[in-house]
Amino acid sequence: MGRNFILNVADNQFSAIGLDLDKEKVSSLIEESEERKVAATSSKEDFVQSLAKPRKIMLLVPAGEPVDAVINDLKPLLDEGDIIIDGGNSFFTDTDRRFEELRVDGIHFFGSGVSGGAKGARRGPSIMPGGDPAAYEHIRPIFEAASAKVNGEPCVAHLGNGSAGNYVKMVHNGIEYAMMQMISEAYHVMKYGMGKSNRELHGLFDTWNKAELESFLVEITAAIFKQKDDLGEGELVDHILDKAKQKGTGKWTSQNAMDLGVPIPAIDVSVSMRQISSFKEQRLQAEGIYQVDRASVELSDDEVKASLELSFMLAYAQGFVQLRSASKEYNYGLNMEVISKIWRGGCIIRSVMLEDFRKAFDQEPEIENILQSDVLKERVKKLIPKLRKVVSSALSAGYPVPALSASLNYLLAYTSGRLPLNLIQAQRDHFGSHTYERLDREGIFHTEWED
Numbered sequence: 001m002g003r004n005f006i007l008n009v010a011d012n013q014f015s016a017i018g019l020d021l022d023k024e025k026v027s028s029l030i031e032e033s034e035e036r037k038v039a040a041t042s043s044k045e046d047f048v049q050s051l052a053k054p055r056k057i058m059l060l061v062p063a064g065e066p067v068d069a070v071i072n073d074l075k076p077l078l079d080e081g082d083i084i085i086d087g088g089n090s091f092f093t094d095t096d097r098r099f100e101e102l103r104v105d106g107i108h109f110f111g112s113g114v115s116g117g118a119k120g121a122r123r124g125p126s127i128m129p130g131g132d133p134a135a136y137e138h139i140r141p142i143f144e145a146a147s148a149k150v151n152g153e154p155c156v157a158h159l160g161n162g163s164a165g166n167y168v169k170m171v172h173n174g175i176e177y178a179m180m181q182m183i184s185e186a187y188h189v190m191k192y193g194m195g196k197s198n199r200e201l202h203g204l205f206d207t208w209n210k211a212e213l214e215s216f217l218v219e220i221t222a223a224i225f226k227q228k229d230d231l232g233e234g235e236l237v238d239h240i241l242d243k244a245k246q247k248g249t250g251k252w253t254s255q256n257a258m259d260l261g262v263p264i265p266a267i268d269v270s271v272s273m274r275q276i277s278s279f280k281e282q283r284l285q286a287e288g289i290y291q292v293d294r295a296s297v298e299l300s301d302d303e304v305k306a307s308l309e310l311s312f313m314l315a316y317a318q319g320f321v322q323l324r325s326a327s328k329e330y331n332y333g334l335n336m337e338v339i340s341k342i343w344r345g346g347c348i349i350r351s352v353m354l355e356d357f358r359k360a361f362d363q364e365p366e367i368e369n370i371l372q373s374d375v376l377k378e379r380v381k382k383l384i385p386k387l388r389k390v391v392s393s394a395l396s397a398g399y400p401v402p403a404l405s406a407s408l409n410y411l412l413a414y415t416s417g418r419l420p421l422n423l424i425q426a427q428r429d430h431f432g433s434h435t436y437e438r439l440d441r442e443g444i445f446h447t448e449w450e451d
Contacts, residue, residue: 002060003032004121005146006029008124010033016038023042053082054082080107085110086098086110088114092170093163095166111164112130112165114127117348120346120347124146125147126147126148126345128168128339129159130166130168131164154342155344155347160327160333162330170249174253177250178311180217182311182404183217183218185400187201187221188399188400198226201225202225202226205225212305212309212353216351217351254267263318266314266410269406272402294399295396295398297394310380310384312351312353313370316353316354336361336365337361340358357370380411387404430449433446
């Protein structure tokens with residue numbers, strides 16, 4: 001990813017130098033750079049001395065201790081005003097700590113989320129930097145040139161103070177977890193409940209990607225279904241073990257949402273499903289014990305498509321609510337319209353519907369939940385019956401659809417003027433004297449409940 005980003009920067013007429021302790025990687029970058037203004041070295045001293053001041057250094061290393069190790073190696077060689085950019089998936093509190101530690105020495109630090117994978121780094125990613133806005137001006141021309149473009153607009157912007165960039169990237173990854181889980185549930189229902197072949201699934205997802213579901217994840221899903229297995233017969237997807245791994249960003253999103261008191265059930269359950277998938281042997285044993293009937297599902301292709309469309313919207317909606325809450329809590333100064341804008345291209349969760357989100361936030365910058373927007377509400381209303389049908393049909397037939405179901409439950413709860421939590425408050429007051437409030441008068445109340 002680092003090599004690809006360097007080549008991307010050089011393609012945009014900026015000179016660049018790469019640092020890696022592995023001499024083979026240094027040689028590989030030099031060979032691949034051809035006529036570009038690119039150099040590479042395994043000497044940190046040569047690397048630092050080659051950079052124009054203020055030095056602009058971007059780290060693309062694994063999150064955690066490796067980031068601190070590289071910073072500690074380079075810091076003695078740097079001068080006041082130099083800039084270090086962490087382009088990995090660092091936890092936002094680590095970014096805040098590094099920001100303060102480096103500020104003592106007059107070194108600017110940016111936590112900058114980069115989404116798009118290795119190919120995105122080469123062709124144009126979505127970039128999410130946070131830090132000192134004045135220092136950002138030194139790197140803005142490079143980032144804007146190297147980023148993806150939508151309608152000629154770069155998919156990068158200075159997002160806010162401190163760890164704002166890493167925080168936005170963390171929530172981006174949480175939404176990514178949810179969307180991937182939703183797609184996998186739709187696939188499960190269509191393949192085993194509706195009897196779709198991989199060829200049919202490829203055709204459906206390819207068609208959907210040309211309409212309302214146009215997005216990176218739907219695009220690559222269509223491609224996956226036609227990939228042949230070079231080690232056996234049939235398509236590769238049927239031979240891949242159903243155990244999904246994770247690097248922690250989805251879990252961080254859920255954990256921090258709990259800290260903020262923000263409900264993001266679609267993201268939460270998507271993290272849980274990856275955890276459940278890891279118990280493969282137990283799942284096989286339980287399947288033999290319970291032998292749950294899996295019936296056919298009577299659904300149309302359009303209904304499944306609509307369920308994904310609405311669930312995607314709800315995943316974005318939950319993520320933006322968390323971003324708004326975090327912006328207030330951590331003083332980030334996030335702009336939801338700008339985030340929608342830079343997510344439209346380059347990143348893993350890019351989709352055509354984010355333009356509607358951008359328009360909604362542009363019209364109502366302070367809207368608490370995008371579901372309240374005039375831009376989206378009629379579209380949401382039309383899709384609700386189809387999501388309800390898909391969820392009920394899938395569950396009745398014995399297929400787990402936790403992310404689709406969590407999305408529907410989130411919407412049903414959010415649109416309920418009265419929820420049964422009055423009973424919970426009564427229970428809490430009964431066993432713990434936790435008090436309650438009333439509908440008909442102001443004040444805090446406690447009752448001596450009869451047995």
